[in-house]
Amino acid sequence: MIGEEFADLLAAAQGGSEAAFSRLWRNANPALLRYLRVIAPGADEDIAAETWVHVVRGLASFRGDEQAWRAWLFTTARRRAIDLARHRSRRPETALDYATVAQLPSSADSAEAAMENLSTAAAIALLAGLPRLQAEVILLRVVAGLDTESVARMLRKSPGAVRVAAHRGLRRLAQITADAGVTL
Amino acid sequence: MPNIPQPQRQDEPVVTDADLAALLAGTTDAAPGLRPVADVLAALTAEPTGMELAGEAGALAEFRRQAGAQVPAQRPRRSSELRSRFGVKVGASVTAVAVVLGGGAVAAFANVLPAPIQRLAHEAIGAPIPPARHHSPSHSRTAAPGRSGVHGEPPARGGPGASRQARPHATPTPAAHGNPQSQGKKGNPPGEGNGKGGQGQGNSQGQGNSQGHHGSGQGQGNSQGKGNGQGQQGKAPHGPAQQGNPHKKGPHGSAQANGRPAGHPRRSVHPRPVMDP
Secondary structure (H helix, E strand, O other): OOOOOHHHHHHHHHOOOHHHHHHHHHHHHHHHHHHHHHHOOOOHHHHHHHHHHHHHHHHHHOOOOHHHHHHHHHHHHHHHHHHHHHHHHHOOOOOOOHHHHHHOOOOOOOHHHHHHHHHHHHHHHHHHOOOHHHHHHHHHHHHOOOOHHHHHHHHOOOHHHHHHHHHHHHHHHHHHHHHHOOOO | OOOOOOOOOOOOOOOOHHHHHHHHHOOOOOOHHHHHHHHHHHHHOOOOOOHHHOOHHHHHHHHHHHHHHHHHHHHHHHHHHHHHHHHHHHHHHHHHHHHHHHHHHHHHHOOOOOHHHHHHHHHHHOOOOOOOOOOOHHHHHHOOHHHHHHHOOOOOOOOHHHHHHOOOOOOOOHHHHOOHHHHHHHOOOOOHHHHHHOOOOOOOHHHHHHHHHHOOOOOHHHHHHHOOOOOOHHHOOOOHHHHOOOOOOOOOHHHHHOOOOOOOOOOOOOOOOOOOO
């Protein structure tokens, strides 16, 4: 999260400042990718790129604080992921197991990147094993930094349902880690 | 269904909702049973890797393209759009007004407007005077003869032949509206009162009245011309014949009594002077 500087950065980006936009992008894109790796495995980078194109086009007219900014960003990404899922359901493809793919390094000569990504990738893989709603709620609450009300609006659930899903997901995650003895 | 409490396992840590809420909030001191979960969540929010920042160049290129397309082009486009819209509106308004006024003027000079509007146009721009209503000759012939004198037309004095000639003339000419010049120049007493009154037949009573107003004193000669001494003058108390002196007007009044406009007398008719009883 950016914090108090967000309003100035947003205004500068809306005024055409590349540096300000770069700051916004670097702050949000990793979380966006991690979220997309769970809800749209294998298409995270493509959906993230499309999301940013959409955000750039609507940046001048955006009004809101950092919570609204993140909610807009992740809502856009979620809609793109849903569209992609619908498209794939019409044209089914044989997909690899995401957990296997996510733990592999993307570039063959980047061993260091693979090592630093391993813990994060393992955590994403653990979350991907949860039920969809629980995993998504935890990701939006923890990774995206959204509050319960924002997540509820985004998922079209009640705040109570979101809270229950988060707690159930955490309990289940605790159970999994306790049973498997996972250490990251 | 009875709610049977399940015995808690001795090795399973107790996790409360408050602990989970604190975990979601990112507190570092998690409960002992939640430390592995806290580590997972911490890994999810770890520092970004190089791969996660690899797409920055593409995003900046898109941002640059959008910013270059939006910022400079918007301001001039607004002013030019406003100017063009205002110009189009003004042009359309001027054109509409010109079409309406021009069409109205043409219609007024063509004398096709409704009578009240035509009168206004006459007063405003000198358009022709609206014509009065026409009565078909057949209608006037079939009307009751007894009404002739009521509206001011002196009944024709002539015989049946004379009465036929004295058809009411419902179309007033400029002379019929009391234009003294046309009457005086042509020497014909304008027969407005005559033609309308239906001297012989007395059909068009309403016309006789209106014309009597306009041409009061003018149509008196007509009644004389047409009436061959046989008409009933006494039945036309309000007509122009009563207002004026029928003997003063010219001998050509009979022509107007035949329904012709003033200035176009019918020469074949020779009026006779009528003696007052």
